[in-house]
Amino acid sequence: MPINERKLAIVSGIVLGEDSEAGISVRLSELRQVLSRRVSNPDAVIGKLTEEGVFKMEKVGGGFRVIIQYTPEVRGIYSNVIEPTISFDDFVKELNNAVIKYANPATGYADLGAVMKHVCGRLGIGELDFDQLFLKAIRINGRRYVLSYGGSHRIRVGSGYYGLVKVIP
Amino acid sequence: MQSKLLATPERANILLGPSWRAVKDKVMGMINDYQLMALVGRAGSGKTHMVLNLCSELRREWLCMYLDAAQLIDKRLGQLLSVAVKDNEDFIKGVLRVAKSKRLSNALSRFIKLSINDLMAASLNYPVDFLTMLHDLTLAVGLRGLVIIIDEGALSQDDQSIGGFITAVHTLRNTMPRLSGLRVILTMLPDVVDYIAKNDPPLFEILNMGVINMPDYVTEEDLMEVADAYGLNGELLGLIKASNLSMRQIICVAELKDLQKCGLQGEVEVTIT
Numbered sequence: 036m037p038i039n040e041r042k043l044a045i046v047s048g049i050v051l052g053e054d055s056e057a058g059i060s061v062r063l064s065e066l067r068q069v070l071s072r073r074v075s076n077p078d079a080v081i082g083k084l085t086e087e088g089v090f091k092m093e094k095v096g097g098g099f100r101v102i103i104q105y106t107p108e109v110r111g112i113y114s115n116v117i118e119p120t121i122s123f124d125d126f127v128k129e130l131n132n133a134v135i136k137y138a139n140p141a142t143g144y145a146d147l148g149a150v151m152k153h154v155c156g157r158l159g160i161g162e163l164d165f166d167q168l169f170l171k172a173i174r175i176n177g178r179r180y181v182l183s184y185g186g187s188h189r190i191r192v193g194s195g196y197y198g199l200v201k202v203i204p
Numbered sequence: 205m206q207s208k209l210l211a212t213p214e215r216a217n218i219l220l221g222p223s224w225r226a227v228k229d230k231v232m233g234m235i236n237d238y239q240l241m242a243l244v245g246r247a248g249s250g251k252t253h254m255v256l257n258l259c260s261e262l263r264r265e266w267l268c269m270y271l272d273a274a275q276l277i278d279k280r281l282g283q284l285l286s287v288a289v290k291d292n293e294d295f296i297k298g299v300l301r302v303a304k305s306k307r308l309s310n311a312l313s314r315f316i317k318l319s320i321n322d323l324m325a326a327s328l329n330y331p332v333d334f335l336t337m338l339h340d341l342t343l344a345v346g347l348r349g350l351v352i353i354i355d356e357g358a359l360s361q362d363d364q365s366i367g368g369f370i371t372a373v374h375t376l377r378n379t380m381p382r383l384s385g386l387r388v389i390l391t392m393l394p395d396v397v398d399y400i401a402k403n404d405p406p407l408f409e410i411l412n413m414g415v416i417n418m419p420d421y422v423t424e425e426d427l428m429e430v431a432d433a434y435g436l437n438g439e440l441l442g443l444i445k446a447s448n449l450s451m452r453q454i455i456c457v458a459e460l461k462d463l464q465k466c467g468l469q470g471e472v473e474v475t476i477t
Binding site: 139140141142143144146173177178180181182183184185186193194195198199201203 | 242244246247360361393394395396397398401408411412415417420421446447448467468
């Protein structure tokens with residue numbers, strides 16, 4: 036079976052490494068050894084990811100450490116592998132920030148598609164999770180959000196399809 | 205039954221709720237200084253109701269022409285103006301009648317001899333010239349100027365004819381400096397404003413200054429007035445207070461007393477698709 040070498044490298048790194056502020060840190064020799072069981076040229080894969088900026092090399096003593104950056108892709112894989120629990124409060128906080136950030140200056144409405152990308156990237160959740168949590172947020176605190184038609188991602192609420200959202204301060 | 209939820213000039217005599225009256229005051233305050241204004245609000249927030257109300261008030265001092273552009277496939281300026289002439293025939297005739305007793309320039313005295321059909325043809329073929337003549341005429345008869353209200357210019361961001369409409373507004377924008385008595389009031393949905401912001405920044409920068417946001421939802425103060433006018437009972441009021449409903453949704457509940465028909469079930473029905 037052909038394997039996605041790039042994803043395998045990130046998954047292995049997440050499993051072997053430990054979380055830190057800057058990223059997930061893992062010993063290069065350890066990562067290379069694990070990868071070599073399935074990948075013929077692990078250095079090429081690691082080199083490519085380093086070039087892209089997903090991995091960062093750090094010299095520690097006589098060896099190297101790989102710091103895996105928290106890119107949206109890495110967050111997505113991370114949440115699939117380890118499934119961190121995202122509290123509903125975190126979601127609402129990120130949601131409100133994103134809506135304010137993307138709001139049209141004239142109307143105050145933000146495109147739900149842009150908001151979703153931002154929140155999913157920050158929290159490492161998928162689109163389906165976003166929809167579910169967003170609907171929960173509306174159900175619990177309907178007075179805080181106003182929905183309107185349009186936008187690039189639409190959610191059905193009641194009998195309308197909405198894609199623009201505004202937060203009432 | 206459905207027609208109870210649509211705006212008509214008769215129904216627009218009443219503006220329920222302090223939030224809506226505040227918007228009207230704001231527009232009336234801006235009409236001197238702003239030539240291009242946009243009333244922005246989501247569906248059912250009372251934009252059409254508001255402009256109909258405004259137009260009848262403005263007619264004391266201005267020639268106000270209201271037009272609903274939803275009936276047009278092609279929304280170029282000429283098409284919009286010819287519908288405006290047709291729909292406001294009586295008011296234009298009134299101005300022409302008054303003009304007969306005034307001393308007018310050569311061009312204007314020929315202009316007032318045209319019939320409504322001639323005026324429609326002129327507006328269709330030479331929109332900017334027609335606009336200039338009509339504008340000059342309103343000033344010559346002692347009115348403060350000409351107000352054009354374009355309702356439903358674009359139905360949504362995905363409207364097929366949105367390009368023609370934006371071009372027409374852009375033309376009006378460029379004509380504004382020459383016609384000091386011209387006022388243009390548009391109604392827009394938030395997604396149309398988004399579209400203009402992304403696709404026509406030069407227009408957006410001018411339009412942005414004249415944006416007036418409609419109340420997005422009915423506040424408790426507004427609700428008390430609506431409840432008085434429609435005799436809403438306590439149970440419905442409780443439901444309505446639980447979420448941000450638009451004015452049309454609330455009027456729908458008040459008129460029909462049927463949550464399902466108004467698209468609201470339970471508190472607020474939520475379904476994932």
